[in-house]
């Protein structure tokens with residue numbers, strides 16, 4: 001079955017709505033962080049939304065997803081409810097990981113969303129294992145693994161690519177190339193900055209897409225997934241993107257100029273899509289206002305749900321830590 005992209009007004013509006021949901025969700029997270037209601041690390045995705053939204057639009061139910069610590073967008077676009085996500089951000093029991101994971105470890109077993117991972121490249125070997133299991137137990141499903149270009153210099157990336165290709169695993173590698181790994185510019189870290197070309201070394205297919213536009217990303221992901229689902233082995237999709245905000249909440253950004261960031265912001269993917277849709281009669285003023293209102297209401301409800309949630313009691317602190325059951329069962 002061909003999984004060709006079908007573009008119509010409704011689909012374009014869905015892509016736009018999803019990107020805006022992510023942007024607004026994270027803006028609210030910044031406010032909650034400043035109010036010290038969200039603690040710990042917070043890595044934001046502004047500017048990169050087309051990657052998560054475009055790829056997710058091409059997936060089928062049952063496919064598995066792994067992401068990095070910058071994964072709120074992937075979680076929302078994959079269907080993790082905003083209520084459960086916001087409660088997780090606030091460390092509440094009602095969160096998708098009972099408040100134990102927080103921003104960097106979003107996990108949702110029901111939706112096969114296997115993290116959120118604080119370790120750069122940490123998801124790659126896990127994705128190989130999940131894809132290997134699915135190849136045998138759930139034929140037809142694909143595992144998608146998102147990672148930053150900072151992971152490409154790691155052994156875990158090369159080991160994972162090698163085994164995935166050798167075993168022809170149903171795996172889509174999605175490199176979110178935002179040009180900086182914390183303060184390390186791509187050009188100073190990689191001898192081959194065209195990262196999708198790394199696939200050749202493993203006799204794997206690969207391509208690069210300008211990820212300013214979710215439609216282009218979705219199209220590229222669909223072409224890649226067609227091959228993967230047809231049993232042709234894994235695929236490396238490099239998405240060229242840019243993060244508008246700091247690496248995390250603490251970052252002086254001495255490694256890039258304000259001018260550079262401002263120039264990229266002139267090509268904000270959300271503004272670009274909205275403008276294109278309006279110019280081409282795909283989004284009326286009334287529809288844009290309705291989407292705004294819908295997202296505002298969803299966000300308010302999510303924050304209220306999270307704020308009303310419960311912190312886990314201190315007595316439960318040791319629960320789920322290191323093989324609870326085995327320890328109990330082996331005690332005299």
Ligand SMILES: Cc1ncc(C[n+]2csc(CCOP(=O)(O)OP(=O)(O)O)c2C)c(N)n1
Pocket residue numbers: 068070118119120121147148149150151176178180181182247
């Ligand atoms: C194995 C490992 N090494 C170093 C770090 C510290 N660290 C956290 S984020 C980061 C940069 C990663 O950049 P990239 O993979 O490009 O992703 P981005 O943050 O740009 O989305 C580093 C080095 C880590 N978390 N894990």
